[in-house]
Amino acid sequence: MNNTTLRLSSSIGSAFVAKVEKVSGQKLLACYQCGKCSAGCPMAAHMDILPNQIVRMAQLGMQKQLLASKTIWTCVSCLTCNSRCPKDIRIAEIIESLRQTALHNGQRDDRLNIMELSPAARGDLPPIAMISAMRKLTS
Amino acid sequence: MKLIYYPGCTLKNSARNFDTSTVSSMAQLDVEVEELERWNCCGTVHALGSDNVMNRVAPVTNLIRVKEAQANEFMTSCAMCYNTLKRANNDVKKHADKLNTINEFLNLEQTKYQGDVDVLHLLEYLRDRVGFDKLAAKVKKPLKGLRVACYYGCLLVRPKEVAFDDVENPMIMESLITALGATPVNFALKTECCGAYHAVGSPEIIADRTDKIMGSANEEQVDLVVVSCPLCAYNLDFKQDDAKRLNPDFQHMPVLYFTQLMALALECGKEALGFDLHHIDPLPTLAARGLA
Numbered sequence: 001m002n003n004t005t006l007r008l009s010s011s012i013g014s015a016f017v018a019k020v021e022k023v024s025g026q027k028l029l030a031c032y033q034c035g036k037c038s039a040g041c042p043m044a045a046h047m048d049i050l051p052n053q054i055v056r057m058a059q060l061g062m063q064k065q066l067l068a069s070k071t072i073w074t075c076v077s078c079l080t081c082n083s084r085c086p087k088d089i090r091i092a093e094i095i096e097s098l099r100q101t102a103l104h105n106g107q108r109d110d111r112l113n114i115m116e117l118s119p120a121a122r123g124d125l126p127p128i129a130m131i132s133a134m135r136k137l138t139s
Numbered sequence: 140m141k142l143i144y145y146p147g148c149t150l151k152n153s154a155r156n157f158d159t160s161t162v163s164s165m166a167q168l169d170v171e172v173e174e175l176e177r178w179n180c181c182g183t184v185h186a187l188g189s190d191n192v193m194n195r196v197a198p199v200t201n202l203i204r205v206k207e208a209q210a211n212e213f214m215t216s217c218a219m220c221y222n223t224l225k226r227a228n229n230d231v232k233k234h235a236d237k238l239n240t241i242n243e244f245l246n247l248e249q250t251k252y253q254g255d256v257d258v259l260h261l262l263e264y265l266r267d268r269v270g271f272d273k274l275a276a277k278v279k280k281p282l283k284g285l286r287v288a289c290y291y292g293c294l295l296v297r298p299k300e301v302a303f304d305d306v307e308n309p310m311i312m313e314s315l316i317t318a319l320g321a322t323p324v325n326f327a328l329k330t331e332c333c334g335a336y337h338a339v340g341s342p343e344i345i346a347d348r349t350d351k352i353m354g355s356a357n358e359e360q361v362d363l364v365v366v367s368c369p370l371c372a373y374n375l376d377f378k379q380d381d382a383k384r385l386n387p388d389f390q391h392m393p394v395l396y397f398t399q400l401m402a403l404a405l406e407c408g409k410e411a412l413g414f415d416l417h418h419i420d421p422l423p424t425l426a427a428r429g430l431a
Contacts, residue, residue, distance in 0.1 A: 022189065023188045023189055023190060024187070024188070024189070025189045042331045042332045042348065043332070043334075043344070045347070046341075046344050046347070074337075074341075074344070076332060076334065076335040076336065076337060077184065077185075077187060078293040078297065078331075078332035078335070079293060079297035079298050080293075080297065080330075080331075080332070082297070082298060083297050083298065083299060083306050083307075090187070092187060093187045093188070096186075096187035096188055097187075097188060100188055111340070112339065112340045114339075117339070124377070125338060125339060125373070126149045126152065126153045126154065126369050126370055126373045127148040127149050127152050127153070128147075128148065128149045128183050128217075128219050128336075128369060128370050129335075129336050129338045129339050129370055129373065130336075130339060131148075131180065131183040131184075132183040132184045132219075132335065132336040132370070133336035133337075133338075133339035133340060135182075135183060135184050135186070135194075136184060136336060137336075137340065
């Protein structure tokens with residue numbers, strides 16, 4: 001019989017994993033991949049990586065793939081995943097920590113340029129749409 | 140005693156009808172409402188990172204203004220303001236270190252915040268302080284025959300720490316609609332996100348969400364949808380043409396604030412209703428039910 005090693009620490013991705021856990025305030029290894037977060041996610045159809053996969057990839061420290069994903073910009077923190085997680089993991093907080101890591105990299109890698117919108121579009125949008133988009137998508 | 144009222148930026152802008160219908164309905168219910176002096180932006184979204192103390196400054200400044208108005212609670216009807224202010228309040232009440240940092244940052248303020256203000260949403264104020272039975276007794280024009288789908292979206296029910304009703308199946312708006320004499324109709328997607336700020340950069344997502352949510356309400360043969368958030372209202376009302384382009388079977392339907400139905404039933408007058416600010420005009424639907 002072969003011996004297998006079960007890794008119980010989330011130190012695989014080292015500094016990146018530690019940062020995600022610290023900024024999100026979540027223990028990544030609490031997730032056992034039931035998939036409830038992705039099943040209920042209203043944005044799942046517009047994502048390239050599903051929320052449960054985000055958590056798994058974060059456990060494994062897959063920084064490059066996570067920060068290049070479309071998903072971290074698609075999630076609008078509606079918190080359906082958080083409210084349904086049987087392990088009380090706050091998936092939206094994990095995704096927010098990834099967004100912040102991408103935005104706070106010293107490059108000003110913003111995902112939204114308000115000035116590129118037409119004046120008509122800018123005038124039409126409610127103020128809370130503009131402010132929340134800038135808060136979530138710009139550094 | 141006067142009830143301090145926090146309108147928020149969008150109620151003074153594209154959602155002026157939400158403001159006027161709120162204020163005039165409260166007057167009909169004999170609640171004296173006073174707009175908070177020197178209110179500022181609520182922050183619109185609650186920053187989720189553990190190191191986001193800076194993003195609590197805007198909401199906490201409003202809580203200081205409430206204290207300066209000699210009050211220990213205030214009401215807002217905007218779901219987004221409610222959610223952001225309530226969560227910031229919960230956060231600083233729970234973490235004394237964060238509150239201390241914020242008070243030190245706001246050292247020019249005469250008043251220090253000590254976690255001693257409560258944030259109320261208009262719906263919970265109507266339920267717990269006014270009472271839906273008292274509201275029903277004040278109705279002058281019962282909205283008989285009007286079939287209404289109540290859309291909660293995210294901000295009234297999530298996270299559970301700020302929810303004043305069941306997270307998965309809230310019924311508070313349905314109780315209000317019943318008190319107004321109309322017929323509340325349940326629908327599957329009443330707590331599903333509308334896409335929120337994607338209205339700015341990804342309108343294709345909003346078209347899809349609007350098609351799904353309004354389509355779900357339409358399946359129940361309702362006359363209109365009521366909301367409590369000006370961003371939900373914008374997405375579900377103004378993006379219906381995009382939804383129609385995405386799905387030719389999409390049926391247009393009016394979207395109103397719950398306060399507008401209240402103002403209609405309490406006969407607050409045309410000015411309070413502000414139906415001119417809608418994309419899909421509610422008047423033909425209301426006229427068909429003999430209500431306009």
